[in-house]
Amino acid sequence: MLLGEFVHVLDSKGRVTVPAKFRAELGTSLVVTRGIDRCLAVYPISKWEQLAGQVSELPLTDRQARAFRRLLFASAADVSPDGQGRILIPPPLREYAHLDGEVVVAGLSTHIELWDTEAWEGERERIEGMDPEINGWAVLGI
Amino acid sequence: MLLGEFVHVLDSKGRVTVPAKFRAELGTSLVVTRGIDRCLAVYPISKWEQLAGQVSELPLTDRQARAFRRLLFASAADVSPDGQGRILIPPPLREYAHLDGEVVVAGLSTHIELWDTEAWEGERERIEGMDPEINGWAVLGI
DNA sequence: ATAATAGTGGGCGGTTGTGGGGGAAAGTGG
DNA sequence: CCACTTTCCCCCACAACCGCCCACTATTAT
Numbered sequence: 180m181l182l183g184e185f186v187h188v189l190d191s192k193g194r195v196t197v198p199a200k201f202r203a204e205l206g207t208s209l210v211v212t213r214g215i216d217r218c219l220a221v222y223p224i225s226k227w228e229q230l231a232g233q234v235s236e237l238p239l240t241d242r243q244a245r246a247f248r249r250l251l252f253a254s255a256a257d258v259s260p261d262g263q264g265r266i267l268i269p270p271p272l273r274e275y276a277h278l279d280g281e282v283v284v285a286g287l288s289t290h291i292e293l294w295d296t297e298a299w300e301g302e303r304e305r306i307e308g309m310d311p312e313i314n315g316w317a318v319l320g321i
Numbered sequence: 322m323l324l325g326e327f328v329h330v331l332d333s334k335g336r337v338t339v340p341a342k343f344r345a346e347l348g349t350s351l352v353v354t355r356g357i358d359r360c361l362a363v364y365p366i367s368k369w370e371q372l373a374g375q376v377s378e379l380p381l382t383d384r385q386a387r388a389f390r391r392l393l394f395a396s397a398a399d400v401s402p403d404g405q406g407r408i409l410i411p412p413p414l415r416e417y418a419h420l421d422g423e424v425v426v427a428g429l430s431t432h433i434e435l436w437d438t439e440a441w442e443g444e445r446e447r448i449e450g451m452d453p454e455i456n457g458w459a460v461l462g463i
Numbered sequence: 464a465t466a467a468t469a470g471t472g473g474g475c476g477g478t479t480g481t482g483g484g485g486g487a488a489a490g491t492g493g
Numbered sequence: 494c495c496a497c498t499t500t501c502c503c504c505c506a507c508a509a510c511c512g513c514c515c516a517c518t519a520t521t522a523t
Contacts, residue, residue, distance in 0.1 A: 231322070243447070340480095405504095
């Protein structure tokens with residue numbers, strides 16, 4: 180289970196260290212791609228394959244679906260951590276998520292996300308400022 | 322799994338370098354043909370044969386099917402990369418996809434596509450401006 | 464206190480992408 | 494059938510980049 184929030188640096192070569200706690204669970208074959216809300220999503224290969232399968236089943240006759248498919252696959256990159264546990268983020272993805280310098284690496288149970296530090300702050304404030312009744316807890320029905 | 326987005330040049334001789342990451346998976350025998358939406362599709366031979374088989378089974382009595390068949394096969398070319406990993410794009414296909422100078426080479430899991438740079442930008446904008454609820458993410462159930 | 468692990472920086476060699484030359488092959492016209 | 498032109502393909506060369514590796518520091522565990 181991928182949990183926690185870490186601040187790591189994206190160095191001058193475009194590399195980010197995967198938190199040591201995540202490495203065993205993520206394995207050595209990962210896929211980085213665009214996430215929703217200008218972040219990057221990093222999946223272990225098994226989870227990615229499941230996702231890719233679903234996207235491949237979208238109808239080719241739908242213009243919108245074709246574009247989505249192109250974007251998702253073309254934005255993706257399979258990466259494996261180097262000897263120090265770092266992964267290289269391809270330039271187009273760095274730009275998409277505005278990553279440079281300090282980056283937030285967050286565990287989301289089944290995958291991890293990479294965020295620009297300010298964007299992450301903004302996201303957190305949005306949630307914290309909300310009433311628990313409507314900020315997500317409510318959907319659990321508890 | 323063919324993933325990623327690369328900007329390469331179509332040189333004065335009409336050649337494009339296949340990204341090194343794709344070469345092993347694509348093999349040495351490829352087929353280039355028309356893709357949907359004014360791009361070119363490049364398939365490894367095995368995938369192409371499967372596709373060609375399906376198209377060949379379309380009924381010859383159907384006017385639409387005959388036209389499609391002619392277009393697909395007549396536009397196709399089997400190519401193999403030279404010593405530097407480049408493939409030669411036949412002039413009619415270059416024109417169809419408006420390729421010259423900088424070209425986007427995109428991996429789409431099972432095949433790759435070649436795009437004119439501006440057209441590719443347009444494809445991306447089509448998705449980026451949209452709400453995640455309707456742009457394709459929703460089907461993933463995530 | 465010592466050792467091990469984690470995160471960061473950077474050097475260096477091999478690979479990749481691009482341009483171009485020269486010979487072979489194929490197409491064209493006499 | 495032959496000569497000529499054009500296209501194609503193989504090869505070499507070079508510059509930029511990528512990825513592997515080593516080194517240093519800080520933190521954690523023993």
